[in-house]
Amino acid sequence: MTGTMSDVPVLVTGATGKLGRHLVTTLLSEGARVTILTRDPHRAANLWPGASIDVRRADLTDASTITDLLDGIETVFHLASHAPARSETAIYESPAHWPVTALGTRHLVQAVTDSSVRHLVYASSVKAMGDAAGASGHPADENAEPRPETLYGRAKLAAERSVLDLGLAGQVQVSVLRLPMVYGLPGQGNIARMIDAVARRRFPPWPRLENRRSAVHVNDAVRALLTLASDPRASGQVYLLTDGRAYSTRWLYERIGLALGRQIPVWSVPLWMLTGAAALGSWIEQVSGRAMPLNRDGLSKLTGDAWYSSEKLRRELGFVTCHDLEQEIPIMVRDYLAAPRQDSANTSAKQTPRA
Numbered sequence: 001m002t003g004t005m006s007d008v009p010v011l012v013t014g015a016t017g018k019l020g021r022h023l024v025t026t027l028l029s030e031g032a033r034v035t036i037l038t039r040d041p042h043r044a045a046n047l048w049p050g051a052s053i054d055v056r057r058a059d060l061t062d063a064s065t066i067t068d069l070l071d072g073i074e075t076v077f078h079l080a081s082h083a084p085a086r087s088e089t090a091i092y093e094s095p096a097h098w099p100v101t102a103l104g105t106r107h108l109v110q111a112v113t114d115s116s117v118r119h120l121v122y123a124s125s126v127k128a129m130g131d132a133a134g135a136s137g138h139p140a141d142e143n144a145e146p147r148p149e150t151l152y153g154r155a156k157l158a159a160e161r162s163v164l165d166l167g168l169a170g171q172v173q174v175s176v177l178r179l180p181m182v183y184g185l186p187g188q189g190n191i192a193r194m195i196d197a198v199a200r201r202r203f204p205p206w207p208r209l210e211n212r213r214s215a216v217h218v219n220d221a222v223r224a225l226l227t228l229a230s231d232p233r234a235s236g237q238v239y240l241l242t243d244g245r246a247y248s249t250r251w252l253y254e255r256i257g258l259a260l261g262r263q264i265p266v267w268s269v270p271l272w273m274l275t276g277a278a279a280l281g282s283w284i285e286q287v288s289g290r291a292m293p294l295n296r297d298g299l300s301k302l303t304g305d306a307w308y309s310s311e312k313l314r315r316e317l318g319f320v321t322c323h324d325l326e327q328e329i330p331i332m333v334r335d336y337l338a339a340p341r342q343d344s345a346n347t348s349a350k351q352t353p354r355a
Helices: 018-029 041-047 097-113 151-168 189-199 218-230 249-259 271-288 296-303 311-317 325-338
Strands: 009-013 033-038 053-057 075-078 119-125 173-179 181-183 215-217 237-240
Touching (some): 075 097, 097 119, 181 189, 181 325, 189 249, 218 237, 249 325, 271 296
Parallel strands (some): 033 053, 119 173
16 A cells, blocks of 8 residues: 555544544655644644644534635545543443534535545444444344444444435545454553453453454554545445454453463353443442443443454455454553553553453
């Protein structure tokens, strides 16, 4: 992909987010002319000191702030999404998901319609499909009927439809990339939180349950976004992206422990005990409004499937990922051990990861 974005005027929404930072850095390395839409220009400018980035102030929830901000842009990477605080007890039901993700995308699409933009790539989530799709006993693909159960998922699906409707008009090449759990983010993401929890002995020896969860490395996600922007065969298409493997929570627990230099315990916590703890955690959250280390929703994710296939992306565009967790976990653990530790009272890692 090197050089495909050279001198191309691109705009990125959600540039200050976890995936957005990696995308912008890659675009800069390829010589793209990068513009960022953000509500906080000062913060955005500080992320890439000395870089030639055009930072434009805008709020996607307010359509009037986007008018004329796409002048001169050829390609838009739309990554913006509401990021709830981890202290919230129901992060997928945060009321802000709809105005930011669904309405914000609709406003952006309208601005694109009245501009010279030729390509729009939207980074969505498997949550737009609904959890049941990934728990069907086989890897779900793009043919699964979307039935999102959460406000977050419904907002993502509405955003996808706004983008795809734009493509039907024929003026702009659009495509959607649905992402599962993303790893390779230093100190961020569910895998990083699980590493911290295991290292601090706050993650119990997990039951030997063979659940299957898909994931993808952030660098592969960035490469896929660039591929969709540059390949006309992607026009009007929705693609899933995974690293091609499925991981159980027990597998992750063992690999993290081994990378930490520990022996794997011969015992594990019974599922019935975790179920009781999760029920208690959910009750305390309901009564107190405080997020607990484990609740019913978190246990469901840690024991259930979220299994997807990216065969369509490989078959139609020849896209092949370069990373998997087998090779990545030792790297992530090494980086974790090398990083300065925060005071445990001030870190969100006290929570059991809700992967």
